[in-house]
Amino acid sequence: MQSRTPAGRTGRPRNAAADAAILAATRQALVELGWSKLTLGDVAVRAGVAKTTLYRRWPGKNELVVDAVAELFDELTLPDRGSLAADIEGVVLQFAAILARPEARSGLMAVVAEATRDEALRERIRASIVERQKRLVLAGRARAQARGELAPESDADEAARAVDLIFDMVAGAVVHRTLVSAEPADEKWVHGFTRVLVSGLTPGPGPGPGPGPG
Amino acid sequence: MQSRTPAGRTGRPRNAAADAAILAATRQALVELGWSKLTLGDVAVRAGVAKTTLYRRWPGKNELVVDAVAELFDELTLPDRGSLAADIEGVVLQFAAILARPEARSGLMAVVAEATRDEALRERIRASIVERQKRLVLAGRARAQARGELAPESDADEAARAVDLIFDMVAGAVVHRTLVSAEPADEKWVHGFTRVLVSGLTPGPGPGPGPGPG
Amino acid sequence: MQSRTPAGRTGRPRNAAADAAILAATRQALVELGWSKLTLGDVAVRAGVAKTTLYRRWPGKNELVVDAVAELFDELTLPDRGSLAADIEGVVLQFAAILARPEARSGLMAVVAEATRDEALRERIRASIVERQKRLVLAGRARAQARGELAPESDADEAARAVDLIFDMVAGAVVHRTLVSAEPADEKWVHGFTRVLVSGLTPGPGPGPGPGPG
Amino acid sequence: MQSRTPAGRTGRPRNAAADAAILAATRQALVELGWSKLTLGDVAVRAGVAKTTLYRRWPGKNELVVDAVAELFDELTLPDRGSLAADIEGVVLQFAAILARPEARSGLMAVVAEATRDEALRERIRASIVERQKRLVLAGRARAQARGELAPESDADEAARAVDLIFDMVAGAVVHRTLVSAEPADEKWVHGFTRVLVSGLTPGPGPGPGPGPG
DNA sequence: CTTTAACCGAGACGGTACGTCATGTCTTACG
DNA sequence: CGTAAGACATGACGTACCGTCTCGGTTAAAG
Known part of the structure; x- marks a missing residue:
């Protein structure tokens, strides 16, 4: 798994539901597009999440797909x-x-x-x-x-x-x-x-x- | 294999040496870059061939790599x-x-x-x-x-x-x-x-x- | 005008009808495509002539259009x-x-x-x-x-x-x-x-x- | 003129200086190359701007040149x-x-x-x-x-x-x-x-x- | 009636630019 | 500080034309 709530307690906490939504969106995109046509921007849209959020939690496409x-x-x-x-x-x-x-x-x-x-x-x-x-x-x-x-x-x-x-x-x-x-x-x-x-x-x-x- | 000189005999014939050069360049690029960083433009440069020549002979990256x-x-x-x-x-x-x-x-x-x-x-x-x-x-x-x-x-x-x-x-x-x-x-x-x-x-x-x- | 039979008398003479066909094809292509979308390859096809024939008679698109x-x-x-x-x-x-x-x-x-x-x-x-x-x-x-x-x-x-x-x-x-x-x-x-x-x-x-x- | 910051206030705002730089680069390229040799990629390089930025603001070469x-x-x-x-x-x-x-x-x-x-x-x-x-x-x-x-x-x-x-x-x-x-x-x-x-x-x-x- | 030289069609070739797309970063306003 | 939105620099994509070349073959005048 990937995202842990960081040690520091200050600031707005991460939306925990986003992780599951992103992984589900990744699997759905894999079904429809396959790996090479899958784009992180598309996953972000499907998950209802900004691209920045996605990059904050996973380093890139490969790691995201492994987890998914x-x-x-x-x-x-x-x-x-x-x-x-x-x-x-x-x-x-x-x-x-x-x-x-x-x-x-x-x-x-x-x-x-x-x-x-x-x-x-x-x-x-x-x-x-x-x-x-x-x-x-x-x-x-x-x-x-x-x-x-x-x-x-x-x-x-x-x-x-x-x-x-x-x-x-x-x-x-x-x-x-x-x-x-x-x-x-x-x-x-x-x-x-x-x-x-x-x-x-x-x-x-x-x-x-x-x-x-x- | 890929390119056969087509049935018709008209037109300038294909350069037969190019096929081998392209496949060798593809393997070399795979060694250095891996599949996802491999670009057909780069293969063309390595093979000393125009990108169009490459696309004339193979439909895309996947088919080229299979042959290579x-x-x-x-x-x-x-x-x-x-x-x-x-x-x-x-x-x-x-x-x-x-x-x-x-x-x-x-x-x-x-x-x-x-x-x-x-x-x-x-x-x-x-x-x-x-x-x-x-x-x-x-x-x-x-x-x-x-x-x-x-x-x-x-x-x-x-x-x-x-x-x-x-x-x-x-x-x-x-x-x-x-x-x-x-x-x-x-x-x-x-x-x-x-x-x-x-x-x-x-x-x-x-x-x-x-x-x-x- | 453009093509004169060159000084040397030997060899196959140019097809005289091609000139007129090319200029007419050029005008037709101008009507349909405009100057910037007009391509010499397309003109050659319309005129029923090889691209080489066209380049043998005019240096390029500009000169051809002037004559047309x-x-x-x-x-x-x-x-x-x-x-x-x-x-x-x-x-x-x-x-x-x-x-x-x-x-x-x-x-x-x-x-x-x-x-x-x-x-x-x-x-x-x-x-x-x-x-x-x-x-x-x-x-x-x-x-x-x-x-x-x-x-x-x-x-x-x-x-x-x-x-x-x-x-x-x-x-x-x-x-x-x-x-x-x-x-x-x-x-x-x-x-x-x-x-x-x-x-x-x-x-x-x-x-x-x-x-x-x- | 061309680019207005769109109604929505979210997102990174456009770089206002880019417009002027692009138009100036266009005029410079027109001087050196003329219209038909002018390429948008070249204009982008001269303006210190990505090609995508240019296409985001103008539909194409013609409109850009009119404004310039x-x-x-x-x-x-x-x-x-x-x-x-x-x-x-x-x-x-x-x-x-x-x-x-x-x-x-x-x-x-x-x-x-x-x-x-x-x-x-x-x-x-x-x-x-x-x-x-x-x-x-x-x-x-x-x-x-x-x-x-x-x-x-x-x-x-x-x-x-x-x-x-x-x-x-x-x-x-x-x-x-x-x-x-x-x-x-x-x-x-x-x-x-x-x-x-x-x-x-x-x-x-x-x-x-x-x-x-x- | 054979040479000979230029013509012709087809199409491959090395290039260059196209306009689009995805990447990963950034910059804003808001919560 | 997290987040959504979206601009940004970068760079590859696959396509289209360019103008050149290399073929096999044709056509007429010159010898």
Whole structure:
């Protein structure tokens, strides 16, 4: 998040409602215009706020969009569906649903692109989105370990690496399917993806469910 | 690619060298400025070409950047390293090396972001980059099937779905690791990724290499 | 005029019809677009001719428009209406009619404006338009002298000055009335103008026709 | 004139000094470049002002030049030199001096040319230049009537027509002499012109001066 | 009846200016 | 001091014409 009421108590206090109005206006503008056509002047008009107010609270377009998009992912949950594979399918479908919304599609990729040249923005994305949502992987892993589906890690460092890897594999595959390949991440695809993620391309000699991802 | 001398033979022919100069200038500008600061006027100056020449050959910045970035991925190869896992590791490391280059980083994500609102651009990306590089997955899969590591698909449709899935999983994980999580896709990470991709999170009862991605 | 077949006799001769087509297209474009919106590319298209052909024959827009407009004034005649005043009225009405045509209005003033910074263009205008039409003043003056309405000049130099003055007074007044004051030079106005020109503002104590210009 | 601070009192007020700087820069650019080479971007640079500021205050080049040129004619005065003819000679010489300045020469004719296709511009010229300077004719006429050199008009309508006619004859002749014939309106020419204007080409039987204009 | 040289159409080219738009800053009046 | 309004300097946009050039091809007079 961005704006804190500053330490000093004097002067007119900031209008607290403005923050929410600005973020909502940003998402609406993303839907209608996409990132590159979105202008801060337009957001200000939609939010019923002066451009100065907006600049006083966010440094620029990128940071504003990160905050506006980050909120979208807070609605993700990890319902207990009984097995690791089922839990993964459940959360991946939620994630795919969010990525199907235009404000997430164009906003997310655009700020990632900008972040390739802006260390501060990269950090903001990591803090507001990536680390924030790793909670889902952590919860799923803990649940699977409690069920005996996954072995506990030998040490904390290895655990962290495993969480990071799974997060990148899950989020990356869904994003790539949705935005680069531009195909829907529907139930069928999610099912195949989960099978490969859980069992691998070559499920081994055991009595596994069957080879291909189809 | 972009400019073909049109069917009619009349008129002064296009300068063939200009295309290459423009694409090289685009990549150079991407390195120095990133996508959002890149201007077509600047590219034209770098390429020693008039702005009008550039607009005569590409509709706009997005299409130009797609073409400039697409060329980067043509250098990917699939060396035969003896096993499916080793082949995957080899190509993923090459892919990670390309994504470490700034012209690929900002260019690729930016055009993907733009493509969320532009069907024609989406198609251009799919044709120039996605479909073009699926050759790697196809070659690797065929080689693994020849070795007996993977079972042949029952039908063409299933084969296509499998190729798409693997492509999204590989490319998506590397892109996410590199650009969103902003961590390097180094040998250690690639090794862990490949183990999960080939054997799954729960390798099952067989004599598999052992669990976890560590 | 412009294009002469050059000294060398070999080679394909110029298409003679093109000159007329270009000048006609120029006048048509002046009517529709005015001087500042007129483009040589457009004239070439209207004339069914390549832009190169046009540039081979005229140095630029200004010279082309001078030639196109100059032709308009060649239709002026000086009918013998019996008296100096009547002759003046007759030719002034013809002149006003030409200036009421849009190709003359915008073309003439525009090239005069350009000529303020281009000596060669000034000379072209003087030769093609001014000197060419002084024939009317010369003829009228000679006729009035034959009738005894005007005294013959004492010497050639004085005669030339008188002709120049009358030409400037007649042409200037009509042009100013028509284009600057933007009022029509109708019969009533021409009548008043002629009275002042012939008899002056203060016609003197004699039995003149009466004072004011009304 | 052009820019008034709008009715609303909010917002940053316009920089009042900018108007004068822009008009002065316009005249300077007219001197150096002429109308057709004058660009608004260049004027903005000379005035130390952004191009947007300029477009905020004037619709385009034509209107800007009208305002810049109109100011030049405000310095005209009508000194009392004792007789109608002397008064006319005085003001005509002043007018000729202004028309000898390059910013007046190219600017005035160019906007007149443009006005042939633009009713609003025509009205702007009439209001800013023509009607504004008729004050000189009115004053001269009143003075001549007070001296008894001219008879008073019978009615207001006739008076207006007389003023218009004289204005067109004086301004038109000087403009034509200066810009179309491209000869200087020097003292000798002005003397001859005034004689014809006051006494006519055929001064009649009275004891007038000599006949010809020489 | 072949050369030869200028003509012609088409259209790409390097430029320049256009008029608009967005950015981020500033300056005012008001609360 | 926060705020709304809006002017401001800056700079890129994508378009339009400029006048030049480079083609393939045509056309007539000269040899």
